[in-house]
Amino acid sequence: MASFELLLLPGDGIGPEVMAQVERLVQWVNETGEAELETTSDLVGGCAYDEHGEAISEEAMKQAVSADAVMLGAVGGPKWDDVPYDKRPEAGLLRLRKDLELFANLRPAICYPALADASSLKRELVDGLDIMIVRELTGGVYFGEPKEITDLGDGQKRAVDTQVYETYEIERIARVAFELAQKRGNLVHSAEKRNVMKTGVLWNEVVTRVHKDEFSDVQLQHILADNCAMQLIRYPKQFDVIVTDNLFGDVLSDEASMATGSLGMLPSASLGAEDENGRRKALYEPVHGSAPDIAGRDIANPIATIASFAMCLRYSFDLGGLADRIEGAIAKVLDQGYRTADIMQDGKHEVGTTQMGDAILSAL
Amino acid sequence: MASFELLLLPGDGIGPEVMAQVERLVQWVNETGEAELETTSDLVGGCAYDEHGEAISEEAMKQAVSADAVMLGAVGGPKWDDVPYDKRPEAGLLRLRKDLELFANLRPAICYPALADASSLKRELVDGLDIMIVRELTGGVYFGEPKEITDLGDGQKRAVDTQVYETYEIERIARVAFELAQKRGNLVHSAEKRNVMKTGVLWNEVVTRVHKDEFSDVQLQHILADNCAMQLIRYPKQFDVIVTDNLFGDVLSDEASMATGSLGMLPSASLGAEDENGRRKALYEPVHGSAPDIAGRDIANPIATIASFAMCLRYSFDLGGLADRIEGAIAKVLDQGYRTADIMQDGKHEVGTTQMGDAILSAL
Ligand SMILES: CC(C)[C@H](C(=O)O)[C@@H](O)C(=O)O
Ligand SMILES: CC(C)[C@H](C(=O)O)[C@@H](O)C(=O)O
Numbered sequence: 001m002a003s004f005e006l007l008l009l010p011g012d013g014i015g016p017e018v019m020a021q022v023e024r025l026v027q028w029v030n031e032t033g034e035a036e037l038e039t040t041s042d043l044v045g046g047c048a049y050d051e052h053g054e055a056i057s058e059e060a061m062k063q064a065v066s067a068d069a070v071m072l073g074a075v076g077g078p079k080w081d082d083v084p085y086d087k088r089p090e091a092g093l094l095r096l097r098k099d100l101e102l103f104a105n106l107r108p109a110i111c112y113p114a115l116a117d118a119s120s121l122k123r124e125l126v127d128g129l130d131i132m133i134v135r136e137l138t139g140g141v142y143f144g145e146p147k148e149i150t151d152l153g154d155g156q157k158r159a160v161d162t163q164v165y166e167t168y169e170i171e172r173i174a175r176v177a178f179e180l181a182q183k184r185g186n187l188v189h190s191a192e193k194r195n196v197m198k199t200g201v202l203w204n205e206v207v208t209r210v211h212k213d214e215f216s217d218v219q220l221q222h223i224l225a226d227n228c229a230m231q232l233i234r235y236p237k238q239f240d241v242i243v244t245d246n247l248f249g250d251v252l253s254d255e256a257s258m259a260t261g262s263l264g265m266l267p268s269a270s271l272g273a274e275d276e277n278g279r280r281k282a283l284y285e286p287v288h289g290s291a292p293d294i295a296g297r298d299i300a301n302p303i304a305t306i307a308s309f310a311m312c313l314r315y316s317f318d319l320g321g322l323a324d325r326i327e328g329a330i331a332k333v334l335d336q337g338y339r340t341a342d343i344m345q346d347g348k349h350e351v352g353t354t355q356m357g358d359a360i361l362s363a364l
Numbered sequence: 365m366a367s368f369e370l371l372l373l374p375g376d377g378i379g380p381e382v383m384a385q386v387e388r389l390v391q392w393v394n395e396t397g398e399a400e401l402e403t404t405s406d407l408v409g410g411c412a413y414d415e416h417g418e419a420i421s422e423e424a425m426k427q428a429v430s431a432d433a434v435m436l437g438a439v440g441g442p443k444w445d446d447v448p449y450d451k452r453p454e455a456g457l458l459r460l461r462k463d464l465e466l467f468a469n470l471r472p473a474i475c476y477p478a479l480a481d482a483s484s485l486k487r488e489l490v491d492g493l494d495i496m497i498v499r500e501l502t503g504g505v506y507f508g509e510p511k512e513i514t515d516l517g518d519g520q521k522r523a524v525d526t527q528v529y530e531t532y533e534i535e536r537i538a539r540v541a542f543e544l545a546q547k548r549g550n551l552v553h554s555a556e557k558r559n560v561m562k563t564g565v566l567w568n569e570v571v572t573r574v575h576k577d578e579f580s581d582v583q584l585q586h587i588l589a590d591n592c593a594m595q596l597i598r599y600p601k602q603f604d605v606i607v608t609d610n611l612f613g614d615v616l617s618d619e620a621s622m623a624t625g626s627l628g629m630l631p632s633a634s635l636g637a638e639d640e641n642g643r644r645k646a647l648y649e650p651v652h653g654s655a656p657d658i659a660g661r662d663i664a665n666p667i668a669t670i671a672s673f674a675m676c677l678r679y680s681f682d683l684g685g686l687a688d689r690i691e692g693a694i695a696k697v698l699d700q701g702y703r704t705a706d707i708m709q710d711g712k713h714e715v716g717t718t719q720m721g722d723a724i725l726s727a728l
Contacts, residue, residue, distance in 0.1 A: 076559070085565065088559065121597070141560070141561060142560055149562050149565065152530070155531065157531050159565065159567075160527065163505065164522065165522075166520060166521065166522045167516075167520045167521050167522075193614070196458070196614075197511075198511050198512055198523045198525055199523040201449065203523075225614075225615060229615045229616070230619060230621070233484045233619060233622045234484055234622055235484075251589060251590050251615055251616075255596075255619060258597045
């Protein structure tokens with residue numbers, strides 16, 4: 001029987017509550033007898049800073065490197081607004097992404113049919129929506145140097161961030177996007193601002209070449225990022241896969257996930273390159289944040305984190321069958337009318353975090 | 365009688381068609397006897413490149429500097445996809461913004477009541493919506509250096525863009541936002557990514573200080589740009605004024621304008637600093653682009669450009685009364701059921717560009 005090491009990093013805010021539901025599912029997986037998952041837990045984000053003075057400890061980083069996969073809850077909160085920049089909660093998450101070289105962030109924006117009416121967009125625009133946003137995650141303005149604030153005297157400061165992309169970084173993320181499209185709707189939109197940014201010019205050039213040389217069977221459309229932000233609202237179903245840089249990916253994926261009406265429901269996977277054994281480092285986390293305002297009240301929606309665990313089973317542990325069963329259970333409890341507060345609708349049955357976990361486990 | 369020089373730069377695509385309607389309104393203004401407007405026309409964008417080999421000629425730049433205001437149609441189109449980067453159509457627009465120091469870009473996102481049903485968002489979310497996006501326009505990643513592509517050999521290139529902000533640039537745009545808020549809903553959201561970008565850290569710091577020292581009567585909220593992209597869809601009416609940097613402003617304003625359902629209707633103003641006589645350089649243009657696919661067919665919606673001309677009358681020529689009358693005429697023809705193709709609805713009366721101009725002129 002295959003056995004895997006899974007590192008759990010619940011993080012801050014609602015992170016620990018939603019991760020607790022994943023721990024129950026880990027136990028369920030072990031009981032199926034199809035695989036053996038061994039879990040370790042550690043700190044990341046503000047709680048790690050409180051404990052170790054760093055947003056992630058060296059010990060936790062070592063575990064993350066050696067684990068077969070990492071699951072993360074969420075990081076951040078107003079409590080840490082004033083900690084030094086390089087020790088802020090987000091630094092833990094960014095270090096994980098960078099040091100594990102998780103360059104491909106997959107963010108599905110799907111509309112759960114049961115929730116189509118919860119979207120701000122008209123039902124007919126989002127019903128059945130299924131977009132995959134492929135965001136570059138280890139380059140761009142997030143990590144480029146210089147990144148600094150200089151004191152110019154006389155009360156003036158100068159802040160600089162640097163967006164950098166090299167050819168190979170664009171090639172590998174483009175390949176991920178085209179390969180995904182081949183298994184989906186066969187259409188890729190590549191979003192950049194080539195009319196203003198040199199990184200956009202290179203992005204456009206490299207994506208065009210990878211397409212021509214390796215994936216000419218897939219349909220490719222170039223779109224300016226500002227226009228993409230528009231089109232995601234005008235007619236979201238025109239998209240299948242969207243590939244874009246780190247910063248545009250951050251903004252566009254949040255926008256798209258909100259359009260689905262399913263924000264508390266959406267998982268994500270951050271993947272590294274395949275090694276010689278066909279295995280890749282991976283981190284799974286919900287798209288939503290740490291929601292400090294509702295933390296500790298057992299009312300957060302655990303579905304995004306549970307769906308992230310399903311992605312982990314599928315992509316990291318090759319347990320697609322179990323992933324299907326979990327996703328089926330999620331759809332079933334929604335059909336049965338169970339709703340956490342964030343997705344509550346008239347006539348449905350409002351439940352808390354643990355109760356949603358109960359419902360999903362009994363559906364299994 | 366006050367007299368003003370207005371430079372018209374129709375540009376590419378539908379630019380000349382929509383600007384032709386403004387020329388008719390210039391004549392109307394002159395006939396009212398309230399002011400004398402003298403217009404000159406010149407080229408900008410792809411058409412300027414075709415004629416002069418530059419996206420704007422030195423002669424046109426000189427005119428723009430000496431004019432009391434500039435009106436621009438739109439620039440760009442696939443015809444110029446392969447011209448050298450520094451001569452592409454957008455370079456003309458960017459040079460105008462930079463050389464005239466038009467640092468404050470005002471982009472209202474309002475929902476014309478007659479068009480509330482045209483939005484992708486549910487009617488109740490956008491009906492009566494009135495947001496003002498204040499976008500910094502002469503700094504950030506648009507103009508920072510280095511901005512270059514370097515050949516690394518072996519088929520590898522490295523592209524770099526640099527986002528730079530200095531304290532004074534943030535101060536002056538923050539003041540514009542707070543002053544506008546005082547005349548509106550008294551609420552400013554400042555959007556950045558301080559959790560990832562040093563320019564975001566400085567942005568946050570400076571806006572906080574300007575608020576505390578000069579505008580503590582206005583309500584200020586800091587919001588992360590990705591969350592702002594979400595909230596614009598979730599519940600857009602929570603916003604009054606949003607102030608943000610050049611790149612986020614580009615994406616968020618396009619998103620917001622689409623949410624209103626009124627994209628073909630939205631004007632913008634780009635303003636410089638006041639000189640010792642209280643006058644400022646200014647450029648007015650529609651938010652929409654050059655729409656090359658429908659150019660030359662007399663079907664484009666001229667309302668955004670006409671509404672930009674109304675802003676010009678109000679902000680640059682102190683002719684608020686005439687601006688009110690033009691805006692009233694726009695509302696009236698919409699109520700009467702006139703619609704260009706982009707905003708056509710069942711049971712309304714479809715008209716072309718010139719006919720829409722006719723209708724607005726007779727409403728006046
Ligand atoms: C928490 C923050 C650093 C992060 C990001 O900007 O990438 C988040 O917004 C995300 O999208 O995962
Ligand atoms: C045409 C382009 C350079 C421009 C920009 O990116 O600023 C446009 O998108 C805008 O928003 O005015």
